[in-house]
Every structure is written in structure tokens, then in C-alpha cells.
Amino acid sequence: MLTPDIFQPGQNVRVKLDWPETRGACHIRTPHYLRGQRGVVERHLGAFPNPEALAFARKAETLNLYHVRFAQSQFWGEGQTGDAVVVELYESWLEAV
């Protein structure tokens, strides 16, 4: 059964610092530049089957999906202060901070 919304709008979260790419074949929808980065949950977008399993035609559990906001300048130290990057991320990739 689906876990209830774990994260609330406005909550600070951190994207897991994990590299499944180093452990063999995988399909990951969390871009590399977000790994280990801190962001703020904007809203819950719904719940969807885990694409990491669907990609291998495996049974996929349903995961909550969130829109998470980051400062655009936080990844490369480039860009204009105040600009943002907003990304859809599954609960399995987020941890509360």
C-alpha cells in the first residue's frame, strides 16, 4: 500500500547522495546534478509506479512524487541569484533534513 505523503510543502529535503550507476544496469530519473543537494518541497504531484522497476519490466511499487525547488546557482556556482530549478522527484530519493 502507498505510504501517505511523507513530505509537506515548504519542507527542507536532501536528495540522496547515491550513484546506482556504479552498481550495474539501471534506469534513474533523478539527474546527476541533484545528488546530495538540498531543496525545498513545493508540492505533492501524485503517486506513480517506480520507473526504475518499470524500465526492466519488473513489478513496480507506487511512489509519491514531489516537485522540489533548488537554487539554480547551487549546483555549479553559476547563474543569477534568485533563479530556481524545479524538478519532479520520487520519495525514494528524498530525505528530510
Added chain:
Amino acid sequence: MTDTILPEIQPRAHHDMGGVSKFMCETVDTSRHALTEFDRKVDALRGLLGAKGVMSVDELRRGIEAIPEAEYHALSYYQRWIRSIADNLLARGVLSEAELRAALGEA
């Protein structure tokens, strides 16, 4: 402030292109590129295989990402797709390698 590995030494996959330095000085070709008959057919095939539950868009993506980097960049968008579709149909046993080999010989 952050405790990440520097982006440039991360073990990212080659399709995972956000912010990758080697593309930062590349201009964007904003001109219109008409799709070919081949492009449209591949697109339609993928849509049908999805609708019929033969393969998902996630499997398509996995197959595209499995194309080695040099080839990934050398192939056109829909050339990557047909390669992934064939790869997935073989992996799922919808087609056998022998069948496909024979069809390629006679097609």
C-alpha cells in the same frame, strides 16, 4: 555549503546531460527539422507497443541509455529509438535473435 562530489567527476550516465561542461559552449540549432517518414513510423511503432502493453516508455528509455556514448551521439533521435525497441523486443522474447537476423537478411 554542499557536500556533493564535484559535478565533473560524478559517475553520471552519458544521457544525463544537465549542466555537462562539454556542451556548455555548443550553440543550439533552433532551426526547424522536418521529421522523416522513418521518424514518424518509429514514433508510431513505439506508441502502439506501449498502448498494447508490449513495452513501456521506461523500457524504451532504458534501451536508449544502454547505447554506448559514442553511438548515442552519432545516432539520430529516432535511430536510437528503433535500436532500443529492437533491443527490448529481443529481451522480452517477443522476437528471437534468429528471427530478426533472418528478417534482416531478407527485408
Added chain:
Amino acid sequence: MSILHAESEHLLNAVLGLLERKGIVRPEEITERIASTDQASPARGAAMVARAWTDAGFRARMLADGTMAAEEMGIPMRGLPPLGVLENTKQTHHLVVCTLCSCYPRAVLGYPPFWFKSAAYRARAVRDPRGLLTEWGTSLPEAMQLRVVDSTADYRWMVLPMRPDGTEGWSDEQLAALVREGDMIGVTIPGVGANKS
């Protein structure tokens, strides 16, 4: 595995032949699918945008649930990913990218354009978005916040641009004719007399 290295068109024809023989995909289905896919074009999105500019109730529904709003306009959305709508204001501009592949709001904009799928666009949109926008001659005021939306998962995103000045009293059809593909991804901004592309 060398079998996958066959020339692409040859590979497509071989796969199509086998799928037909096995009764999985018929050639007519391909033709029909192409015809229905070709129906989706930026004109659909533009009609939604124009209506949102003239109908406050529709605008609110569209921002709350893009899929429902599209269906209300007669756009088939069944079985497609949910459509999210990003509202541009005087304070905020949105830009859509898919850094991992090419997720695009196809139901309302049609096939993704070449540039949207390019490595340069995918790489630069999250790292140097304001520089990227200059490729289209688009420059945002410094005081305006830019929000780059990296479309990574189950949603598809379109931008609802601001209604241009000088369009008071225009009909929905006139307004829709102003709205281009790029305006709904955020690389361009609609305006009276803006280049048609």
C-alpha cells in the same frame, strides 16, 4: 550484439515485418497512429493559452489541472501523462527542459522540436538558462525570477505565457495566432509583432 547495429531503416522494416507476421502490429495501425499523432500541434496549446487569457474561470482550472483543461478543449488526454501548467507572471518566467531525455507536452504541442532534444539545450538549460535564452533573442529583466523546470518524471509541463500588451479586445482566434511553440516552453515570449516561428 551486432544484430542491433543494422542500418536503422533496415532494422525498422525487419521489426515491422516480424510484428505483422506475429499479429502484434498491423501496417494500417502504424498509418492510423501517425495520422492521429500528426493532429497534435502547437495550435492546441495556443488555443488553451488564448482561452486562459480571456476566461478567468478556465485559467484557474487550467492552472489547477492541465489535463482537465485540455480535455475541456476537446484534446484527447486519455492514457497520457498528467499535464502541468506553469504560470508566467510579471515576477516569474518558466523554462521547460528534460535533461534526461526529451519529455515534452506532446498532447498539446505535438512532436518535440529538434532543439528541445539536443545535447546543448539539455545541458545548458539548468546551468546557464539566461544565456541559453539569448539563442532565441529572449532576455529577461534581472528582477524577474527564472524557474527552470526539469521534466524528469511522470508529468509533462507547458508554460502559460503572459498576455501581450496591445491585444485588448482581441478574439480568442486572434490571440491564439500570436502564441508560438517556444512561448509554451519558455524560450520565447509572445508579443504583437513577434517573429512567427
